[in-house]
Amino acid sequence: MRTGSTVNRRTAALLPLVAFLAALPSMAPAFFINFVMTQTLMLGLAAATIVFLAKYGGMVSLAQFLLFGVAGFMYGNAALEAGSRGLNLGWHPWAAVASALAVTTAAAFALGALASRTTGLYYLMLTLVYAVIGYFVFAQITEISGPSGITSIERPELLAAPVSLYYTALGLSVLAYIGFRALGRTAFGLALQGVRDDPVRMASLGFNVPLHRTLAFALGGFVAGLGGLVNVWWNGQIDPASIGIGPTLILLIIAVIGGVSHFEGAWLGAFVYVLMFTYLRDLPLIDRIGITEARFNTVIGAIVLLIMVLSPQGLAGIADRLRRRLPRPRRPGAERPAKTTGRLTRAELIDE
């Protein structure tokens, strides 16, 4: 089928990149893999859920980082056996994984149901309130978050080697990317886009609009939870400050600089953010021009603004424009017939 082949072509184009990323640990320094790339992939995974909800559902959620954190806290509570921090349930690591994902998805379902009757700015504000309340819940109920966070969290044995975390994050990212894109062509995904465009019309076609929004939010929560698990394995600890407003906004910035209308943008944005965060301060002479550690966030802010000025669609928007511009000189006539068959329009629809 035509639409299927468009998706498949995009997936095929992904193969060389995935192969490159899979081979990267043998080419790049361990620090780059275990610090920069693993962080990129797990933050990208969480940011992709913002893109998913915004692109398909028209719901801009600020609660995704909270859900990311809920999964981490729940894993820490369930997996640790002893020590003074958290609930110390002492479950098998994989049971802890399952329970963390179940709790995160259930929390997302409940929060999503509450928010499902709002849209636009109100959705944004309500999910920001979720993030704030969530932070206080974990900051003040120390039984589930430890007095200053849950520490010494170990990963399942299977993931003991540092590079295995990178591969886990890579695998989950690839699955999420392909899954989200494919979902857009299913009845569920199309209905979600219908809800985005005209909820009243959707209701008159027999759709339960609030439930549809809720299910999408729960799915987003599940995927954010996967990212949150990788995060807590990677960090080995989690504390309430790490899911506060600051990190919440950073995730939004990642999605925005990447481009909220492109799934690629989530990982691209995360990559740029982690690169800046990691290497900017090491650039030679950077302190001479007044960029000291204390002014670092201001610099990131300026770079974000610059990207927005260059392309309101974010980095993925820039990439998209380049991609469209490049093949044109070679085949000037190619566009017209494609348009009349609707092929180009369809591809654009899927892309944007």
Next chain:
Amino acid sequence: MAEADTTDAEPDGAAPIVQVRSVRVAFGGLLALRGIDLDVARGERLAILGPNGAGKTTLFNVIAGDIAPTGGTVAIKGVDCTRLPSRRRPRLGVARTYQKARTFEGLSVADNIYLALAGHRRRHRVPWRSAVDRRMRAEAERVAESVRLGDHRGTAAGALAHGQRRQLELGMALATEPEVLMLDEPASGLSRGEREHLVTLLEALPEAVTVLLIEHDMDVAFRIAGRVVVMADGETIAAGTPDQVRGDPRVHEIYLGSEGGT
């Protein structure tokens, strides 16, 4: 409250498929509908005429469940659905179009129709693609052809011309094979050719399909409708066959006279 009898009360042939009783709608201090009574028989083709502000679309919104009436009741197929949310009415066989075409702008023509089908068949929460899905897609393409959008099936609805969006909305309504088809000014903004096609399509509907039509184009309305109801200021002022209504002096005064009558 009154959505009690959901047990499928299949009416005997004579019972009206749509029954509106003393429906009143107030928007703040403004009475948009002042006690409307309307019976529509199964298979009837009814046109609702009236000047702007007469309350025609409000009446449609009440029947389709987009707004709840301030007073009175609405029954469809004998089921009291005064308070039934709009999303439940398609199950009673109701499909509608809107005065200002409401389509999903970011989705293609075929996807718009596909969604109408998915909603109708209650398959909208299926997160994968299946054989049923492929059949529905093929069906959506056939419907697109039937409303002359075959060449545009991959075009985003937001990129369609006005007349084409109306055709698309009609296609979305027809795709669900409704028992009660409610069309709110389907011919407005259509070219002569598109209007002819619309009339042909509506005339070709199975006899059992009930059509409620709001239309300013008298030619279209009188060709399709077997009965005409004229509204003004939230009330019914005349009803009858097209000829009877054409001859009614009140109607002439209020509506036809001022609009030229053709």
